[in-house]
Amino acid sequence: MRAETPSSTLAPIATVLVVAPMPAAPASAGNRKRLALTCSALQRAGFAVDFAYFAHEDQVYRRFGQHPPTDLAAMQADFQRTFLIEANETIPLKTRSLTFGIDEWGSAALDRFVAWYAAEHPDTVAILVNYVFLSRCLDYAQDMLKLIDTHDRFADRQLQYRPFRAEPNFYYTDRESEAAALDRADVVLAIQSEEAAYFAGLTDRRVLLLPPVFPVRAPFSAPRAIVRIGFVGHGNDPNLFSISKFAHAWAAGWTPDKPELRIAGEICHALGGLDLPGVMLLGYVDDLATFYAETDVIVAPMLMGSGLKMKVAEALSYGVPVVGTAIGFEGFGAEASAHRCADVAAVKAAILALRSDPAALAALTEACATLFARFNTISQQAEAELADVIHAASRKQPVAVAATAAFVEPVAQSWPIGVRSANSALQDDPSYGRLLATERLGEEAARAIRYAPERRRWFAGSTPAPETTPSLGPVAVALSTEWVRGKRLPRVIREAAACALRDARPDWATTARCVGASANGFALALVLPSHLLTGVRAVVAFLVEPNGGRAHELTLDGIAPLGLPPGFAFETQRPELTPVPAVVSVSGIGLAPIAPNGTVLFLTDDLIGRIAIAPARGSIQP
Incomplete structure (x- = not known):
């Protein structure tokens, strides 16, 4: 049921709309911390914050097999109003030009949201857009002060990758395009x-x-001594390249009498199965206070990146000394030699020199305390200046806003258990079980509910699976980590849940013909997205029997290119999915029939594929 809306209203206050491609909660990455702290600064200055989350980051990270948590319920509690704009357009990760155009990562849906918001809430005094690549939406913010929080410099960002012989997986542009983006704003915010x-x-x-x-x-x-050193980071390229290189350097020649390197955060997923002596991967850490309390020194061995390294400021805020490269301390006005190391070897050497020297550790800690105090003084002065600028531009009469209460509403779905609520960071719910999928809405449907963040969500595991599983119907969903990465539910429940997804809206669909069978498997000739041939993407597959029968989780034995196309259509609304002919071999069906009109669901972190099995040409016997 919808929670009762409180009758009281907020005191009249000026409102600022903040637009961001990443969530403000949980603040588990540097850009999220920056966003959350900027919103807090606005609130301290007396502004109410309306927060618009354009779910851009979720799409990008899913394509790399990462699932950073998003907590829309927490955002509803933090902000006056919270809006969710789905990223239904495909965000290009590569460009055929030398750089991305300034609007290649923009969104027409976001532009239309801002136009809608400006008409609905004319009392709003300012709009603050995060990142230059979303700057186009400022053109639709009528009669508001327009601000861009740049976060980073993006012109020529790709040049930082050359020493690593790698290509960037994030946005980069040229000076002319970056200048054009900045010219759309009235005020430009720089982090350092x-x-x-x-x-x-x-x-x-x-x-x-x-x-x-x-x-x-x-x-x-x-x-008094260094027993544990630590690193906390998100799974972005600068973190991945830097900590990977440092971890290998740290492991070289490591012995048990030397400090242990503990790595925490989403970066652990990007590092995969890194197994090195003296290095421990902790994964995502909910309790940062405990992590920092158990860490003697934080390392910031950054070799690339721009902006401000939030991991450095965060560690200092917990009173933990930091050793890092000059790049890691850009924007802090660092003076100590331990804050201006040239490379990972120098960071390692500094740690080893400090590890048993109480006097040197005391001097490092004092230098960190001085740096942090100076940094916060400058930050507080800058925050006051921003508040003055927005207040000076405000000439509108504030409007009282009724407090919006979050709600949880049951959905008419007995199994899997369905509820309508704002997404939380939890993948497990004590009442419902393990999260399976979250509804995604098209633009018209989202506008019909005024871009509210509540969505239908489905859970399983708290109750046994039924004999017959009802279909969720033709709903568009984002899959949870359970399917590809987690796999914590018993197989029988996963299979029943896959059966419930049999009619979910696929990202791609095709038909296949069985071209071979054994006692425990079969091979299909078909066309499928070309990126699946590389073997880089993790895939799970389920055979769903016709007419809503059972589902069987399969083992994917291989995907091989096929010389001639099998003549089946390939359907998708995503132009980046290029179909190629292939043969898919699977096993694990046991005695399940390979029936015509059955369906194979092909699930990856970011895509749902549906393969309809056509009748075989002639008889195929196992």
Whole structure:
């Protein structure tokens, strides 16, 4: 049931709309921390924040097999109003040009949301858009002060990858395009002074320095020795390249008398099965306070990246000393040699030199405390300047806004258990079980509910699977981590849940013909997305019997190219999915029939494929 809306209203206050391609909760990555702290700064200045989450980051990270948590329920509690705009357009990760155009990562759906919002909420005084690649939506914000929080410099960002002989997996552009984006704003926010100077050279718009104010969470206390060093990070390229190189350097020659390197955060998924002496992968850590309390020194061995390394400021806010490269400390005005290491070898050498030297550790801790205090003083002054700019631009009468209460509403679905609610960061619910899938809405449906963040969500595991599983129908869904990465539910429940998904809207669909069979498997000739031939994407597959019968989880034995196309159509709304002929071999069906009109569901982190099995040409005997 929908929770009762409180009768009280908020005091009249000026409103700022914040638009971001990443969620503000949980603040488990540097850009999320930046976003959350900026919103807090606006609230401290007396502004109410309406938050619009354009689910861009979710699409990008799913394509790399990562599932950073999103907590829309927490965002509803933090902000005056929370909106969810689905990223239904495919975000290009590669470009055939030298750089991305400034609007290649933009979204017409986001533009239309901003136009809708401006008409619905004319009392809003300002709009703050995160990242230059979403700047086009500022053109649709009528009668508002327009701000861009740049986060980073994106012009020529791809050049940072050359020393690693790698290609970037995130946005990059050229100076002219970045300048055009900045010109759409009235005010440009830079996270550190070097980038503020750079942006001021690109645009005649007002550029404000706005480093984040980090609250002091624990006092500094110098360790007597170094037993554990730590690193916390998201699964982005700068973190991946830097900590991977450092971990290998740290493991070389490691002995048990040396400190242990503990790596935490989503970066652990990107590192895969990294198994090195003296290195421990902790995965996603809910309790950062405990992690930092158990860590003697944090390392920031960054070899690339721009902006401000939020991991450094966060560690300092917990009173933990940091050793890192000059790149890791850009924007902090670092002076100590331990904050200006040239490379990972120098970071390792600094840690080993400090590990049993209490006096040197005390000096490092004092240098960190001084740096952090100076940084926060500058940040507080910058925050006050931003507040003055927005207040000066505000000439509208504030409107009282009724508090919006989050709600949880049962869905008419007995199994899997369905509820309508805002997504939370939890993959397990004590009442419902393990999250299976979350509804995705098209633009018209989202606008019909005023872009509210509540969606239908389905769970399983708290009750036994039924003999016959009802279909969820032709619903568009985003799969949870259970399917490809988690696999924590018993097989019988996973199979019943797959049967419930049999009519879910696929991202691609085709027909296949059985071209071979054995006692425990079969081979299908078909066309499928070309990227599946590389073997890089993790895949799970289920054979669903005709007419809503049982589903059987399969073992994917191989995907091989096929010389001639089998003559079947390939259907998709996603132009980046290029069909290629292939043979798919699977096993694990036991005595299940290979029946015509059966269906194979092909599931990856970000896509649902549906393969209809056509009648075989002639008899195929196992």
